[in-house]
Amino acid sequence: MKNIFDKEITNEVIKRVNLLTPKAKANWGKMSVSQMLAHCCVTYEIIYTDKHPKPNAFVKMLLKLFVKNAVVSEKPFTKNGKTAPQFIISDEREFEVEKKRLIAFMIKTQELGDLYFDGKESHSFGKLSAKEWNNSFYKHLDHHLTQFGV
Template sequence: MVKKSLHNRIYFEEIKSRISNLTKNSQAKWGKMNVAQMLRHCNYVLQVPLKKIELPSVNHLFEAIGILTKWEMQIFNNGIPRNMPTFQKLIVNFECDFDEEKQSLLKTLDEYLQNLKNENVPARHVLFGKMDKKDWGFLEYKHLNHHLKQFSV
């Protein structure tokens, strides 16, 4: 069973290609965000390992659930459930410019890859607990894949 990761150049390029295939008319199969909002949301999530966005701490019960969820995704290699709650800081419920958001996300992906080469990723995630380079690449791929499937690319 192959575990796709942003740290594998093939899957990194696959994600970039799928983002490039989005158009401003791409329609969501589920959820509340339009395509431009989804691009901004994905950009925000990538900014967490880049240390540009700091998430608020969660109580121990939510952290335990997060750690179990991370293990479950790694063991069974399954995806993120639809309409899963997220941190308030990562919610995009305002209008965004599609072309700007698309270019910005592609730029942030390149920055993420450069950061990765410098081994500069946080050792913890407030929800998923202890994280290493492999964990970040796997979970960031899963998150981007989830939203790209949401918009049929």
């Protein structure tokens, strides 16, 4: 899996984001391109803001047992997979606003680097290695950019 903490890889992914247009159509799924960008921002909102409440201990245990490996492994996401409620974007979003937010989050994450994330507590899965963080970041972005053909 490509290393999102590498500046060249981050720039490569940003180039893909910049290929999107407000009229881009998904190859699968129900989200508009603006909703997809907002959906991708949720990953970073959970890390950098208090916008999303933490799951309680029981839910966190279930997430660690049944969801964590699907998110942090190198195995690609399946099309039309289930998503957590906080990731569901049902209202329409402004394309340029969401695109700029996502790119800013990606740059911040890359600049903080893998050492910042190694052993960092995940909202839902407990402490993750830098590799697990990388897999979750890169795999999610790649999945949705592929969804929209870039």
